Amino acid sequence: MASVQSIYQGVIAHGNRLGSLCQRAYRSVVESRRRLALLRQGVAYLLLFALGLVMALPFLWMVSTALKPDALVFRIPPEWFPRPWVWRNFIDAMTILGHPIYLYAWNTTVIAVLGVVGVVISSSLVAFGFARLEFPGRDALFV
Numbered sequence: 773m774a775s776v777q778s779i780y781q782g783v784i785a786h787g788n789r790l791g792s793l794c795q796r797a798y799r800s801v802v803e804s805r806r807r808l809a810l811l812r813q814g815v816a817y818l819l820l821f822a823l824g825l826v827m828a829l830p831f832l833w834m835v836s837t838a839l840k841p842d843a844l845v846f847r848i849p850p851e852w853f854p855r856p857w858v859w860r861n862f863i864d865a866m867t868i869l870g871h872p873i874y875l876y877a878w879n880t881t882v883i884a885v886l887g888v889v890g891v892v893i894s895s896s897l898v899a900f901g902f903a904r905l906e907f908p909g910r911d912a913l914f915v
Contacts, residue, residue: 838862 832852837845838861840854866873902914 836852836854839857839859840851840861841856841858844851844854902910
C-alpha cells in the first residue's frame with residue numbers, strides 16, 4: 773500500500789495527467805482491502821456465533837431437562853421445550869435426598885470467601901515486598 777500511495781503522491785506532485793488514473797487505482801486498492809477486511813470480519817463473527825451456539829447447547833439442554841416431568845426425560849425424540857414445565861424439580865433436588873444441601877452451599881460460600889480474602893491479603897503483602905524492597909533475584913521472581 774505504501775508503494776501505491778508514494779506513486780500516487782509523486783504523480784500528483786508533478787502535476788501529471790496520470791494523477792486521476794493513479795487516484796482511481798489507489799481507491800480501488802483501498803476499497804478491495806476494505807472489502808476483504810469486512811469479509812474476514814464477517815467470517816470471524818460467523819465462526820464465533822457457531823462456536824457460541826455449540827457451547828450454549830449443553831446448558832440449554834440441561835435447563836430444558838430440569839424443567840421436564842420424569843416421563844419426558846428419556847423420551848425419543850427429545851423435546852427442547854417441555855409441556856408442562858415442572859418447577860417442582862428444583863425443590864425436589866434440594867430436599868428429596870435428605871442431605872442438607874443448603875448447609876453444603878453455605879460451607880462452600882464460606883470457604884470461597886475466606887480463600888479470596890486470603891489471596892488478596894497475601895498478594896498485597898508480596899506486591900509490597902516486590903515494589904519497595906530490593907533483594908538478589910527480585911527481577912527474576914517478578915517476571
